[in-house]
Amino acid sequence: MEFSEITQTQQKYDANQIQVLEGLEAVRKRPGMYIGSTGPRGLHHLVYEIVDNAIDEALAGFCDKIDVKILPGDVISVLDNGRGIPVGIQPKLGIPAVTVVYTVLHAGGKFGGGGYKVSGGLHGVGASVVNALSEWLEVEVFTEGKHYFQRFERGKIATPLELRGETDRTGTLVRFKPDAEIFQETTVYDYETLQTRLREQAFLNAGIHIELVDERDPNNRIQNNYCYHGGVSSFVEFINKKKAVEVIHPDIMHFTAVAPDDSATAEIAMQYNDSYNELMLSFANNIHTTDGGTHEDGFKRALTRVMNDYARKYNILKENDKNLSGEDVREGLTVIISVKLKEAQFEGQTKARLGNTEIGTLVSNMISDKLSTYLEENPATARAIFDKALAASRAREAARKARDLVRRKSALESASLPGKLADCQSRNPEETEIYIVEGDSAGGSAKCGRDRRFQAILPLWGKMLNVEKARLDKVYGNEKLMPVVTALGCGIGEEFDLSKLRYGKIIIMADADVDGSHIRTLLLTFFFRFMKPLVEEGHVYLAQPPLFRLTKAKNHYYAFSDRERDKLMAELGSNYEIQRYKGLGEMDAEQLWETTMNPATRTMLRVEVEDAAAADEAFTILMGDKVEPRKEFIEQNAKYVQNLDI
Ligand code: 1YM
Numbered sequence: 001m002e003f004s005e006i007t008q009t010q011q012k013y014d015a016n017q018i019q020v021l022e023g024l025e026a027v028r029k030r031p032g033m034y035i036g037s038t039g040p041r042g043l044h045h046l047v048y049e050i051v052d053n054a055i056d057e058a059l060a061g062f063c064d065k066i067d068v069k070i071l072p073g074d075v076i077s078v079l080d081n082g083r084g085i086p087v088g089i090q091p092k093l094g095i096p097a098v099t100v101v102y103t104v105l106h107a108g109g110k111f112g113g114g115g116y117k118v119s120g121g122l123h124g125v126g127a128s129v130v131n132a133l134s135e136w137l138e139v140e141v142f143t144e145g146k147h148y149f150q151r152f153e154r155g156k157i158a159t160p161l162e163l164r165g166e167t168d169r170t171g172t173l174v175r176f177k178p179d180a181e182i183f184q185e186t187t188v189y190d191y192e193t194l195q196t197r198l199r200e201q202a203f204l205n206a207g208i209h210i211e212l213v214d215e216r217d218p219n220n221r222i223q224n225n226y227c228y229h230g231g232v233s234s235f236v237e238f239i240n241k242k243k244a245v246e247v248i249h250p251d252i253m254h255f256t257a258v259a260p261d262d263s264a265t266a267e268i269a270m271q272y273n274d275s276y277n278e279l280m281l282s283f284a285n286n287i288h289t290t291d292g293g294t295h296e297d298g299f300k301r302a303l304t305r306v307m308n309d310y311a312r313k314y315n316i317l318k319e320n321d322k323n324l325s326g327e328d329v330r331e332g333l334t335v336i337i338s339v340k341l342k343e344a345q346f347e348g349q350t351k352a353r354l355g356n357t358e359i360g361t362l363v364s365n366m367i368s369d370k371l372s373t374y375l376e377e378n379p380a381t382a383r384a385i386f387d388k389a390l391a392a393s394r395a396r397e398a399a400r401k402a403r404d405l406v407r408r409k410s411a412l413e414s415a416s417l418p419g420k421l422a423d424c425q426s427r428n429p430e431e432t433e434i435y436i437v438e439g440d441s442a443g444g445s446a447k448c449g450r451d452r453r454f455q456a457i458l459p460l461w462g463k464m465l466n467v468e469k470a471r472l473d474k475v476y477g478n479e480k481l482m483p484v485v486t487a488l489g490c491g492i493g494e495e496f497d498l499s500k501l502r503y504g505k506i507i508i509m510a511d512a513d514v515d516g517s518h519i520r521t522l523l524l525t526f527f528f529r530f531m532k533p534l535v536e537e538g539h540v541y542l543a544q545p546p547l548f549r550l551t552k553a554k555n556h557y558y559a560f561s562d563r564e565r566d567k568l569m570a571e572l573g574s575n576y577e578i579q580r581y582k583g584l585g586e587m588d589a590e591q592l593w594e595t596t597m598n599p600a601t602r603t604m605l606r607v608e609v610e611d612a613a614a615a616d617e618a619f620t621i622l623m624g625d626k627v628e629p630r631k632e633f634i635e636q637n638a639k640y641v642q643n644l645d646i
Contacts, residue, residue, distance in 0.1 A: 057082035084143030206231030293354030302367035402476035418483035449589035468623030
């Protein structure tokens with residue numbers, strides 16, 4: 001295609017532009033509809049959208065290198081060595097294809113024909129959305145010996161596509177600056193967030209080189225390069241190394257399959273470790289399906305069946321033994337499931353669940369076929385896995401007995417709620433809260449200070465159990481955790497039932513010192529491992545008691561951080577008294593209500609799980625039994641820790 005055509009079609013181009021601009025105005029008016037949010041998540045999403053186009057080009061077989069840079073001013077640059085976005089005039093609109101890609105809503109890789117779009121961040125809303133939400137965006141295309149350039153501002157064409165000169169390379173370079181008018185919260189990129197996502201993409205697309213560079217600080221250039229020839233196997237290896245668990249068989253199992261009609265592929269890598277936790281990460285078209293779907297269901301179904309069939313065949317399970325359950329055969333399993341398909345259906349509120357039924361069949365047939373063969377051919381690995389699953393099964397049986405015992409006991413005692421619980425009057429979880437408080441004296445203040453209509457108090461006592469090292473059977477009968485379980489009312493593990501939860505907010509209230517942070521970590525680990533939906537659905541909170549009280553002329557002022565204290569000190573000038581709270585117990589009931597418990601004035605932190613893998617890893621390392629990784633983790637994360645009082 002010749003460049004001169006652009007001038008020839010100028011008139012048509014102007015006429016069409018009106019429609020084009022209207023399209024992108026919609027994106028600027030309601031950005032949330034296109035990128036989810038205008039917070040940090042949406043900001044990072046812009047990068048993924050552009051990178052997705054480069055990954056598509058790699059999957060089509062034309063590109064093997066993607067460079068992402070954070071430049072000074074938080075400008076993002078993405079470069080690939082593919083064919084370059086086509087610059088020929090797109091017949092329908094009469095403007096160059098690359099201009100269409102960046103100015104027409106929903107224009108995605110369907111012009112040049114061939115291949116199918118498999119990636120697609122927030123489901124392929126694409127480059128024009130990034131353009132609409134950028135203060136400016138520049139695209140450079142290197143193709144067929146020529147170098148082209150075009151600039152846009154807030155989605156509008158600033159300069160027409162121009163020929164800049166000759167080149168012997170091919171590819172696409174995009175630079176953009178997110179618009180501070182849209183991203184009002186922040187326009188600063190977080191290196192680690194991009195790193196995690198790009199590394200994940202490198203795992204999911206074996207063989208692609210992805211480079212990430214941070215050039216914002218001239219004195220501290222940061223760079224990471226990712227390329228994994230092992231694909232999802234490398235992902236499993238990476239996770240198990242990072243979790244610092246002992247694997248129970250050396251080889252990672254890796255299975256692939258293609259649908260008979262070529263419309264989809266499935267790839268699974270899995271390995272068992274000596275922990276009690278299962279970590280399953282699933283992806284559809286490189287998008288993390290956090291709510292699972294047909295690919296996960298197909299895997300689980302087939303795994304349970306294959307394991308039981310094998311166990312029966314080789315008499316590992318005797319005639320009278322019960323079948324192994326899904327939980328038994330997944331204990332200690334790290335598994336990555338990645339499927340790629342032509343028309344992915346994403347379901348549910350967050351669109352994070354895969355709905356295509358044919359994918360369930362593809363995955364389940366693949367496991368039935370290939371995993372059974374693998375077990376037949378690797379009897380030593382099979383032995384190790386069955387030892388693990390049988391131990392899990394016995395522990396589950398023991399847990400059931402322990403649970404029944406607890407039930408019988410509480411039936412005898414006829415009081416089903418824990419004795420130390422000061423319950424609230426309301427029975428409506430929409431308004432009720434339970435404060436879990438470490439220490440009897442703080443518990444006392446909280447009981448007096450609370451609003452008994454909707455606030456319940458449960459003081460904790462007794463011996464700490466590290467749940468990371470315990471299975472369910474050890475939790476039943478633990479004097480510290482059982483009162484929590486009974487008070488919440490929703491059961492644990494397999495029996496968990498969110499609809500039975502007695503309090504809408506579960507608030508952990510502990511001192512701002514090392515012991516307090518231990519109890520916080522312990523309870524969070526417990527909720528995460530045994531009542532995960534509580535955390536996922538946002539029911540768990542951390543109370544934020546003040547660290548200082550300043551008193552001047554009988555007025556009290558509270559500070560929740562060193563910075564707030566300094567600010568208050570400056571405001572009050574002189575003649576004030578300052579008191580540092582060492583623990584909750586130092587506050588009387590009224591102070592505790594005023595500062596920490598009164599819904600009108602308190603601040604609390606809601607616990608959220610951003611990234612299941614990262615949360616799992618953090619708990620494994622923090623509460624697991626290896627000392628070195630824990631030390632390392634704490635050193636690496638120490639900069640984030642505030643109010644640490646040793
Ligand atoms: C740094 C971002 O966008 N690379 C990129 C995009 C495209 C192509 C190559 C491409 C696709 C096709 C044919 C095709 C796109 N082209 C289009 C469209 N990197 C980046 N690299 N030739 C080149 O899909 O057939 C959309 S994306 F629509 F113009 F073809």
